[in-house]
Amino acid sequence: MKLISVIGCGYLGAVHAACMAELGHRVIGLDSDAQKIAELAAGRAPFYEPGLAELLEWAVTSGRLSFTTDYREIAAADVHFLAVGTPQLATGEGADLRFIDEATDALAEVLATSSVKDRTLAPLVVGKSTVPVGTAARLAKKFAKQDALLAWNPEFLREGFAVKDTLSPDRIVYGLPTKKSAAKLAERLLDEVYAKLLAQEIPKIVTDYPTAELVKTSANAFLATKISFINAMAELCDATGADVTTLAKAIGQDDRIGKKFLRAGIGFGGGCLPKDIRAFIARAEELGAGRSLEFLRNVDAVNTRQRMRAVELLQEHLGRPLEGATVAVLGAAFKPDSDDIRDSPALDIAAKIAELGVTVRITDPQAAENVRRRQPERLVVDTVEEALAGADAVLLLTEWKEYRKLSPKKAGKLVANRLLLDGRNCLEPSEWQDAGWQYVGMGRR
């Protein structure tokens, strides 16, 4: 059992902290947001993530997991995970490392000033946040003064599957210091932290700092590229009468291409893929290696265009001016099984049509409260029925299970006009057409 701290308890850190407790460690989660810490300390999840509430309640009541806002309380930990945010800079491109710098300054200070008795090993600081390549080497210098080691251990979890992905990841990557003795010590500590996962024979890849940092950013860039590729194919399908879902199925049969991440629609959003590809391009340019990553600008542009394309499809099929129309938007989260609305394609589209004079009624099973809090100008309703009542069109923009199971017949009785735009290509067109709906998919006949 190790004493572990997790600094930054947001979508990544709260899950990581609870999962480290599940792996048998004593864990202290730290966040600068006192309200979030109060929720977590009471064993409650401050956001929706399947399985997290149960895990937190157990870990907190069993005493394995506690929370604080005070860095002094984590000074004695053997391992400190960094999980603070690295959002997009306000200027547009590049990652804002302010939170990383604040957190590491505060940690370095307590490591320097607190006298931790009986410490036989140097503390290990482990970066999990997604950072531009070169960040780990810079931070290692800061911790060298405190005789602390630094490793970079990027995280690949998906929201909606965060607990499962943390406890059963596809791989674990260690970015270690170049000095052999330091690398050995850091690897040994990380092996102890992840002992239960390594026992399941989860692949472990041991490398240096820059490779570990790049593994993370290139993985997200590749995933984003796959989505924009299939969305570009969807545009071509619309222009030719071909069907992108069949196309994706057919190309995905080839193992070299793979079936996953080929769902065409309104594109990717969230707190990671969009900002990560922009930061990746910006960092490559800083390093004079940006030319080969130019294509990622197109990946970003195709993705942004999908949102506009949804607005155009609505305009094209509505059969009346947008101004004065009432539209039901099903889904606000950037993906199902999450309440995360950061850079949500659904909300972006809702905002675009609202600007064109449409009355937009938004509903979402988990993200409604976040929309009410962060975008009070939006009209949010509690149920699908309220959203559909008298609507001139229905936009399905987040593929929640309950929306995929909607009855076309029942829904048809509630709306004023049976027009459905399936922004996630997740419904069976014939079922809706048979019930008298005009079904519009994206790149779908």
Ligand SMILES: NC(=O)C1=CN([C@@H]2O[C@H](COP(=O)(O)OP(=O)(O)OC[C@H]3O[C@@H](n4cnc5c(N)ncnc54)[C@H](O)[C@@H]3O)[C@@H](O)[C@H]2O)C=CC1
């Ligand atoms: N959300 C996800 O699914 C994943 C996120 N990541 C990366 O993990 C990092 C965190 O992402 P999220 O958890 O989504 O962000 P988030 O915004 O949900 O959480 C970040 C947390 O850090 C806290 N914080 C900021 N400054 C602090 C400081 N000085 N001391 C203590 N706490 C501080 C904030 O209050 C916030 O609770 C980012 O680099 C992201 O790219 C990586 C893999 C998955």
Ligand SMILES: O=C(O)[C@H]1O[C@H](OP(=O)(O)OP(=O)(O)OC[C@H]2O[C@@H](n3ccc(=O)[nH]c3=O)[C@H](O)[C@@H]2O)[C@H](O)[C@@H](O)[C@@H]1O
């Ligand atoms: O760095 C991160 O934060 C994480 O970013 C993504 O995870 P996440 O953003 O939680 O969710 P995804 O499942 O990747 O979906 C991202 C977006 O792409 C969209 N998407 C996904 C797949 C697809 O085929 N088509 C598609 O439009 C989703 O609707 C969603 O808006 C990566 O999948 C994780 O591996 C990574 O750890």
